[in-house]
Amino acid sequence: MGLHPSDKHRMPQAETAPILETHAAPPPPKDHLSPAYLFAVAVKVPLICLSTIVMGSISFCCSLFDKSGNTQHRIARAWARQLLAIGGVRVRVEGLENIDPAGSYVFVSNHVSFMDTPVLMAHIPVQFRFLAKQGLFQIPFLGNHLHRAGHIPIPRDDIRGMLKALTGAAEIVQRRRICLMIFPEGGRTHDALGLQEFKDGAAYLAVKSGVPMVPVGLLGMGQILPMGSVHVRSGRATLRIGKPIPTTGLSLKEHKALTDRLRLEVATLSEQPLAEPHGATPAAEPASAPSPIEG
Numbered sequence: 266m267g268l269h270p271s272d273k274h275r276m277p278q279a280e281t282a283p284i285l286e287t288h289a290a291p292p293p294p295k296d297h298l299s300p301a302y303l304f305a306v307a308v309k310v311p312l313i314c315l316s317t318i319v320m321g322s323i324s325f326c327c328s329l330f331d332k333s334g335n336t337q338h339r340i341a342r343a344w345a346r347q348l349l350a351i352g353g354v355r356v357r358v359e360g361l362e363n364i365d366p367a368g369s370y371v372f373v374s375n376h377v378s379f380m381d382t383p384v385l386m387a388h389i390p391v392q393f394r395f396l397a398k399q400g401l402f403q404i405p406f407l408g409n410h411l412h413r414a415g416h417i418p419i420p421r422d423d424i425r426g427m428l429k430a431l432t433g434a435a436e437i438v439q440r441r442r443i444c445l446m447i448f449p450e451g452g453r454t455h456d457a458l459g460l461q462e463f464k465d466g467a468a469y470l471a472v473k474s475g476v477p478m479v480p481v482g483l484l485g486m487g488q489i490l491p492m493g494s495v496h497v498r499s500g501r502a503t504l505r506i507g508k509p510i511p512t513t514g515l516s517l518k519e520h521k522a523l524t525d526r527l528r529l530e531v532a533t534l535s536e537q538p539l540a541e542p543h544g545a546t547p548a549a550e551p552a553s554a555p556s557p558i559e560g
Contacts, residue, residue, distance in 0.1 A: 305496045312351045313497070320344035325410050333441075334415030338392050341414070345383035353499030354380065354489055358388050360506030364479060366390050369442045370509060371471040373527050374481035375460055375535045376448035380490045380497070381483055385446060388504050389481075393444035396434065396466075417445070419466075431466055435473035445470065449527070453492055459540035463528045468512075468520040477509035480527055482534025505534040 324340040331337065349356065364370065372393065374385065382395075399418040402408035411418075417434045420426040438445060447470075449463040471478045485502040507530050515523065532539050 301498070302496050305498070309351055309497045310495055313348055316344060316347045316351065320347070321410065324414065325406075328410065328413035332413075334394065334413070335392055337410075337414040338386075338394075342386050345386035348380070348383040349387055352380065352489065352497040354384070354497075355501050356384055356388055357501065357503045358506070359503065360508075361390070363506050363508050364389075364391065368444075368509075369438060369476045370444045370479045371438070371467055371474070371476055372444060372446045372479045372481050373449050373463070373467045373531060374446065375483055375531055375537060376450055376453050377455065377483065378453065378486035378490045378492070380502075381448075381453075381486055384483060384486070384502060384504055385481070389446075389506070391444050393446045395446050415443070427466070431470050432473060435470050438470070438474040438476055444476075449524070454540075455487070455492060460528060460532045460535065460537040461540050462542060463524050463531075465520055465524050468523040468527065469517065472512045472515045472517055472520050472523065475513055477511050478523070478527060479509050480507035480530035480534055481505065482507070482531055482536070484535055507531075507534050 320340055320343065324337045324344075327336045327340060328334075368391070370391070370393075372385075372389070374381065394415045394417060396417050396419050397411060399420045402411055402418040417430065417437070419430045434445065437443070447467040449467045450461040451464055454461050468478065482505040483502065484505070485500060488498065489500050489502060490497050510523070510526070510530075512523070528539070531537075
């Protein structure tokens with residue numbers, strides 16, 4: 266998207282962390298019958314399910330008394346730490362000094378594993394909510410809990426409804442000064458296939474609400490729980506938090522340029538190569554319709 270010369274001074278300058286060399290990730294490990302696999306299936310998976318049921322029930326009960334969702338988020342952070350402990354996942358966090366725990370941000374992250382969510386919840390010390398597919402809110406018990414916890418549903422097959430939901434989310438961010446977490450690729454993606462094209466919804470929402478955007482990179486998650494696997498492997502992961510990108514003064518017309526910049530920053534932080542445009546569709550999980558966000 267081209268910018269008018271008078272607008273160039275308003276775009277955030279590229280004063281970011283040192284550029285990291287991107288490289289192709291190793292192929293995801295394959296499941297095979299082994300003592301580690303049997304232990305994961307017989308011990309880790311049941312414990313993860315038990316923790317999810319117990320902590321989810323506690324969170325649901327707390328939601329009857331706390332309409333803000335803050336208590337539910339604290340419980341979710343405890344649940345996330347339990348899952349990482351059960352899985353034997355150790356996380357190195359870089360860049361915490363870039364964010365203010367009392368600030369309001371829109372975080373955008375790459376997404377390669379179901380374990381990404383526990384890593385983010387356990388180690389980013391701010392109250393944040395997810396934008397989630399509307400279909401999740403229609404699941405009995407889960408949907409009601411997501412509503413009560415303050416997460417925001419986004420319809421994926423209704424463009425007008427999607428824009429209305431994004432506008433409403435921006436108003437919530439402004440009014441309650443909370444943060445949002447978005448996976449803008451449109452779904453989990455095989456790590457080795459590179460970082461897919463970003464949907465525009467995250468940048469649109471941040472510009473609309475006037476809060477900074479924070480790029481986030483996750484490394485090593487595809488080795489811990491690859492797509493299509495139930496084998497949670499012990500290992501090390503890295504969470505990198507980039508410098509906030511201000512959106513104050515930007516117009517909605519500039520959100521596409523901001524989206525492109527965010528993708529480059531997340532690729533740098535996650536050390537992922539950029540996927541070619543023609544490879545975006547087969548690499549990401551199938552979606553019911555094009556969407557500017559991921560749930």
